[in-house]
Amino acid sequence: MSITVAVDVRSVSKIFGAGTGQEVTALDDVSVSIAQNEFFTLLGPSGCGKTTLLRLIAGFEHATHGSILLEGAEISALPPFQRPVNTVFQNYALFPHMSVSQNIGFGLEMQGRTKDEVADTVGAMLSLVKMENLKDRQIDQISGGQQQRVALARALAPRPKVLLLDEPLSALDLKLRKEMQVELKRLQHETGITFIFVTHDQEEALTMSDRVAVMNEGRILQVGAPHEIYNRPNDRFVADFIGDTNFISAEIIERDGNEIRMRLPSGIEIMIPAPPDLPQSGEITLAIRPEQARIASDGDAASIQGSLTDEIYIGTDTQYYIDIGTTSPFVVRVQNANGETQRIPTGTSVGISVDAKTIQILRD
Amino acid sequence: MVTNSRPFSIKRMPGFSLLALACFFALYMPLAPLVFYSFNAGNNIALWEGLSLRWYVAAWENDLVQSAAIRSVVVAVIASVVATSLATMAALGTTRTRPYRGQTSIYAMVNQPLMVPEIVTAVALLILFALIKESTGYHGYAYLVSAHTAFCIPFAYLPIRARLEGMDRVLEAAAADLYATPWRTFTKVTLPLLLPGILAGAMLAFVISLDDVVITEFVKSAGQDTLPTYMLGQLRRTITPEINAISTVLLGVSVVMVAIIFFLSRKKT
């Protein structure tokens, strides 16, 4: 089954201050295809280029190189007001001199819809975001969460082909943010519009998205479904940025079919499944998630040996910090069964066991 | 933080409050007799002879005062409207934009009337207009109006620019994103949000034009007295409370205008 592409970004670069001698590369040869009806997230730290990419799609900036296609048609030369794409801005950018319904109806009015059409759609949008009773309020008379809903309704009202969301939840408090995450997902299902969502919050990205693109320093490092990004990071930055990770260097000894034998710093050799394009020898980095490692009980074959330096209780889990002779300690996270922690005195020599299938090989 | 009950206040400086209050007193004290004697029944501005509005009536019925007042207002209205329109355009062309060659020169030229002493501008205009008057024979109001318009531009420009700089460009981006063409973005979003700044600028320009003495004194042709130049002329003669009455009215106009500007410029969004 072929998936129709909504937005196709082809080798796009954006250099700010071109020709001034103070060039800043915001995007460096970025290519990505976003499918129709997809909830697609651009995830990365601030300054990674995610917002610039969004602004290029919206038409607020022009690419230095490359092209952007919307449903197969080149849109790079179109001004924002001719692109069937709408944006939910970071601080909502609601018009302070208009009421809630005037804000929602603005796009429709600009499209030249009739008064009745505008009124009908505004009504539908108000009920979609559950704001019917506040429709005549001024913008400064409603709360941040309500402003968020109005911004969403305003951007959805003209039924854009793609909705761009620029960190829309960052100004909300934690509880409201959780509610809005569910709400956004529902809106995306109900409207069937492609969502491109920008955030620096990895948890937000993983819970809401169909696919996530992790960006850093103007490049897309990895694109994939949330579980792929989390479980199979292919880059040290991705592994580090999303969740907690232990990095250990290892030396490749030999390849054996689909698996590879390598030696850990402790001297213990392990076999793990490896991609075919891995080099035959040399140093590589392994990433191991804290919750995928265990403190070895007597019967287990421990992969790594070390001594316990710290034990930290964090509610649902307990984290054990184990000195394994590398610069930073190895972290093991164990879920607290029945609210009880497994108490180990510090200084105890412990073994760490890891399921070979959960070890990720990084190319760096 | 700091309360009066505490023996040591970090913000207190000995004698400062006293000097400050003396300064405020000095700012307003000289205006009191000015206003007071405008209601004098006698002919003198120092000898109180009872309460009366006769000098307001006298000023109102004085043809010279009437025509000067009308002239002042007409010139101020035209100059402030034209200056504000031009200043609004210039502010849009010099604010919230990527830097370009000539931007600082434009800024400097717009603010030039603020830097050059008024007497210098006045004399320069006298020379230029004398040349034009000689060669064209035209002695009308265009000289006065164009001179007033020019020196009003920076006064209108500054509050408009300040307002623009405080306006988030993202609102215009949002309008463009919602299918508004550049012109409709301007009329539907930029202009309504800029309006308090434009009004403040226009009123400042109006007050500045209404109060101008020096440039008007040098530029006006015969019989083109405005209220301030009429008053300047009267000061050479025996001063009657009529001048106080006119001053009090002008003072009232300024206070009202400044109060409105003050509240307009503090209004958020």
Add this chain to the structure above:
Amino acid sequence: MSTEHISNNESFESLEVQAYQREVRRNLLLSTPALIVLFCAASGPLLIMLVFSFLTAGDYGGIKWQFSTEAWFQVAFYRDIFDETVSIANAHVSIFWRSIKLSFLTTLVAFVLGFPTAYFIATRPPETRSLWLFLVTIPFWTNLLIRTFAILEIIRNQGLVNTVLITLGVIDQPLDMLYTDIAILLGMTYVYIPLMILPIYASMERLDFRLVEAAYDLYATRWRVLARVILPLVKPGVVAGSILVFIPSLGAYVTPRILGGGKHLMIGNLIELQFGQGRNWPLGAALSLTLLVIVMGALMVYVRSAQKEGSGHGH
């Protein structure tokens, strides 16, 4: 933007460049009408005045179209009509000296009164602060002529000041204050002091009073806090205020005319004379340009110090 850079790149970059060029064209177009008016009625006339200063004075006012440097010569020197001997133009020198002296004193008095006032406003609670500020703004936007007239009324022989002093028995003859340098100084200080208070207040408002707390914590006395912490931090406001008072004082015309009574002239009145009784237009033009040069010099000093201040604090 270097043109070389633009031509080296392919079509897509030109979109970005085109957008920039459109923006610049729009900006220039929007600014042009204001610039035309300002050129015709503000900057342009200054150039014509420069030309006039190099012409010959007409016999009955106006000018003759004949090149001459006589006007510039006359700014500082006096040539005897009969024997052509040259001496320093004492009248001009004393008027320039009086102008500079009075402007300097005006600035000083305005600072001595204005600084505590700005400090007072800045240390009020925020709710009442804007009211005090408003009280400074009102006289600032009130007609200069009216304010000078108000000073004239109170310092006259029968004015408020003398009446109060005589009633209190401090003096028995009215003080002759009107038509003296003191009267001009008083008037200019009164008229321009808001220009000192407002910029100092603007600096003071941004002053972080935790720094003052820190200074007290480190054993500074009140005067040391003032001299070593507060003054250096609000210096940009003090410099701006001083310039804003000094420049209009130097070019003052109305205040010395009314309070100096035609006897105590300042540069502004001297310039006017050349277009009135004296009728030497080229000399008037040269005197105006001399004033302009002094003012521009003062502005340059200000810009320099503002720049140094900006780079000194690293932002």
